[in-house]
Amino acid sequence: MSERLSLRQGYFADPKAFQALADLLHDVFGIDITLQNRLGGPDPSSMPFGYFDEAGRCIANFSAFSMPLVIEGRVVKAAGFQSGAVRPDYRGRGLYRDLMHRAFAWADAEGFEVGILLTDKPDLYRSFGFQVVPQFHFCGNMPKTSSREIHSRDLDLANADDIMLVSGILANRQPVSRMFAVQRQSEMFLLNALFDPEIRLSYLPALDTVIGWKIDGDTVQLLDIAARQIPLMADICAALGVPLERIEVFFPTDRLGWSGDAEPYAGSCALMVRGIDPSAVPTPAMLSPMADF
Numbered sequence: 001m002s003e004r005l006s007l008r009q010g011y012f013a014d015p016k017a018f019q020a021l022a023d024l025l026h027d028v029f030g031i032d033i034t035l036q037n038r039l040g041g042p043d044p045s046s047m048p049f050g051y052f053d054e055a056g057r058c059i060a061n062f063s064a065f066s067m068p069l070v071i072e073g074r075v076v077k078a079a080g081f082q083s084g085a086v087r088p089d090y091r092g093r094g095l096y097r098d099l100m101h102r103a104f105a106w107a108d109a110e111g112f113e114v115g116i117l118l119t120d121k122p123d124l125y126r127s128f129g130f131q132v133v134p135q136f137h138f139c140g141n142m143p144k145t146s147s148r149e150i151h152s153r154d155l156d157l158a159n160a161d162d163i164m165l166v167s168g169i170l171a172n173r174q175p176v177s178r179m180f181a182v183q184r185q186s187e188m189f190l191l192n193a194l195f196d197p198e199i200r201l202s203y204l205p206a207l208d209t210v211i212g213w214k215i216d217g218d219t220v221q222l223l224d225i226a227a228r229q230i231p232l233m234a235d236i237c238a239a240l241g242v243p244l245e246r247i248e249v250f251f252p253t254d255r256l257g258w259s260g261d262a263e264p265y266a267g268s269c270a271l272m273v274r275g276i277d278p279s280a281v282p283t284p285a286m287l288s289p290m291a292d293f
Contacts, residue, residue, distance in 0.1 A: 005051040005059060005095075009102070012042050020058035021050060021083065028085040035194050036187065039163060043187040047106055048083065049099045051090075060086040062099035064107050067116060067293075068183040070175040072282055075183055079112040082293040104128060104274075114275040118292060122270045130272040136284030138249040140260030142220070145238035148206075152239040155201040155210065157194055165203065166190065166226065169210050173226045177252035180285035189224065189290045199223065199290075204239045207231045211240065212290045219246040224290035233258035251288040 011017040022034045036042050045066035051059045067080035081103060086096050107115060119125060122132055155162040170186035193199050193212065202211045209227035213220060220242055225231070233256040237247070253259050262284035271287055 003054055005053055007049070007051055009049045009106075010047055011050065012046060012048060016056060017050075017052070017058070018042065020052065020056055021048060021061055024058040024061060024085050024087065025083060027087070031195065033083075033191070036191060039157070039187065039190045039194075040167065043185075047103070049102045049106075051095055051099070057087075059090050060095040060099060062096065062103050064103045065293075066112075067185050067291075069114065069116070070178065070181050070183050071276075071280065072180075073178050076114050076276075077112050078114040078116050079107040079110070080185075080293050081107075081115060081117040100125075100128060112275070114273055116271070116273050116287075118269040118271055118287075120269050122272055125272055125274075129274040131274070131278045133271045133273055133278045133281050133285075134283065135265040135267065135271055135286040136262040137265045137286055138253050138260035138262055138284070139219075140247060140258070142237050142245055142247050143234045143258050146232070146234040148235060148238060150204060150206050150235055150239040152202040152204045152211070152241070155203050157190065157201070162201075162203075163190070166201065166210050169208065169226045169228075172228055174228055174230055174255075176225050176230060176288060177254055177285075179252040179254055179282045181251060181288065182291045185291055188293045189226065192290050192292055202240060204231070204236075207235065207239070209236075211236060212288075213240065215242065215244070216248070218244055219248050220244050222247060222249045222251075224251065224288040230255040232256060250286055252282075252285050 025031055025033055043065050046063055048063040050061040053059055061083050063083040064079050064081055067078050069076045069078045157163055175181040175183050193201055198214050200213055209231055211225055212223040
């Protein structure tokens, strides 16, 4: 392979280049990031680094983006890293490592305190200073539901009004936890809801709250909450009205007025951080699946 490759960064303003990245991620991972176009477009904070061939194909990419976190009550300027992929016939040439160096150097120059990523290949990132943060989900019985009359309705992200409703709430949300949570990141919340058809988004008008949740057998899985003020678990359960006894929560429960048993989370990807020691993240904790990237 002697053809020339061109390095590009910050190229999302070029629709053809963005489509080339979408093609790469679809070919490698089977995901369709063009769904973002229905949701207001890509994250404006994203800084992609990519190699393109002479035909305009994206051969390799690694992206950084702003993902402010709350860690033990403090807002931390954090950069997330995502969209890392190389076409199979170009692997083994050092392209991915080169792009990682560039993205990490850019994040450092921009003053990000912390780097964060999710990966099924943690060893690939250890030499760059990333360390695994153990994650825990919280399991227990449904609380006695509130006596308040609280209704909910399902949202449909094929409906532009529902997208606008969710986006507005996400833009002004209270972090779902004081201990460990994203402070602000709406694009992945919406995209994850589209990626997984089992995720339900329910709107609670009385509380101006959006709940991301699933049902797994006899258990309600609470994935995330978007609200100006996080409601209590008893009010959430009353609004959802699901006749099940067990609940599983995928974020720290300190704002819910409910606590379950913390159990190690055995997901397909490890959560890794650089810039802080993993012990700086309170245990037990978990990054909401609606913030997966």
